[in-house]
Amino acid sequence: MFILPSPLLKLPIQQLTKQNIQLSIKRDDLIHPNLSGNKWRKLKYYFASGLTQPIVSFGGAYSNHLHALAYAGHYFKRPVHAIVRADGIDPSNETLNDCQALGMTIECVDRQTYRQKNNPTYLNELQAKHPNACIIAEGGFGADGMKGVAELVSELDCDFSHIICPVGSATTFTGIISQLNPRQQAIGIAALAKAEYLTADIQLGLTQLKSSNDNWILDCDQHLGGFGKITPSLLDFIEDFYQRYQILLDPIYTGKMMLALFNAIQAGQFKDGDHIIAVHTGGLQGWRGFAQRELVSQHYLAKLGIN
Numbered sequence: 001m002f003i004l005p006s007p008l009l010k011l012p013i014q015q016l017t018k019q020n021i022q023l024s025i026k027r028d029d030l031i032h033p034n035l036s037g038n039k040w041r042k043l044k045y046y047f048a049s050g051l052t053q054p055i056v057s058f059g060g061a062y063s064n065h066l067h068a069l070a071y072a073g074h075y076f077k078r079p080v081h082a083i084v085r086a087d088g089i090d091p092s093n094e095t096l097n098d099c100q101a102l103g104m105t106i107e108c109v110d111r112q113t114y115r116q117k118n119n120p121t122y123l124n125e126l127q128a129k130h131p132n133a134c135i136i137a138e139g140g141f142g143a144d145g146m147k148g149v150a151e152l153v154s155e156l157d158c159d160f161s162h163i164i165c166p167v168g169s170a171t172t173f174t175g176i177i178s179q180l181n182p183r184q185q186a187i188g189i190a191a192l193a194k195a196e197y198l199t200a201d202i203q204l205g206l207t208q209l210k211s212s213n214d215n216w217i218l219d220c221d222q223h224l225g226g227f228g229k230i231t232p233s234l235l236d237f238i239e240d241f242y243q244r245y246q247i248l249l250d251p252i253y254t255g256k257m258m259l260a261l262f263n264a265i266q267a268g269q270f271k272d273g274d275h276i277i278a279v280h281t282g283g284l285q286g287w288r289g290f291a292q293r294e295l296v297s298q299h300y301l302a303k304l305g306i307n
């Protein structure tokens, strides 16, 4: 039921550049309809066979991580409890409805409480409330999450110079960096505004993975106004991309990454002979939150084949 290794597809980009640059897309969005993209890779080791204890984790009200976690919990028969940042957000949205239908229990908290998510005292209290539970950090951040993502790189049986992925918690990015050789570079495109703080998390993660790789850059200027913010040019780009390649991007992560990459290629920021791998990290269920909040029209979604 899991499509692994995920397919690697070459994208023709002669409309962007006269340079001899190759672009391939790693289709992690095809891994599984409900556990798509980097989310399954990050959860894999938490659901290793034989483990049965309940799981507690964190996420926003439209979280792809929680959505995947609910499905995994259901599938592997592990109880899952979610702490949801739900200030001013309708907790009965489609994402959380799916999660609850799959058996996840949900605890909505305000922004202030949610901010405690990495605070040791708060985590101790949480552990006391859920004595047998395995607590997974927001976005699956942690050594097990990074280890699962690292496997993505070993699936690439080709020579490449760059690998680019969107960055939320930086679990995926850090796992990828840890597997590169010194001639390869990782480029992370931050989905959040003011994401510079992630640099320290990435360095910490690399230390945990015993990697000394420093061949990476985190681009913090491509968020288009902040996490989940969309612009007309982003929507146009996603539509053009879909028409050209029949590949759907999501508006929060992969759309912004691919737009940034196309701009960089057009601006001549790569050199002849480069082979870039762009990771499609999935996230397509996220469109529903935009539809429900009427941030995009039904007409637009229909053009992308979403109904």
Ligand SMILES: *Cc1c(COP(=O)(O)O)cnc(C)c1O
Residues within 6 Å of the ligand: 037, 038, 039, 064, 065, 139, 166, 167, 168, 169, 170, 171, 172, 173, 250, 253, 254, 281, 282, 283, 284
């Ligand atoms: C969660 C998510 C990310 C961010 O991954 P991190 O490992 O948290 O950095 C990127 N893309 C998509 C589609 C996601 O759902």
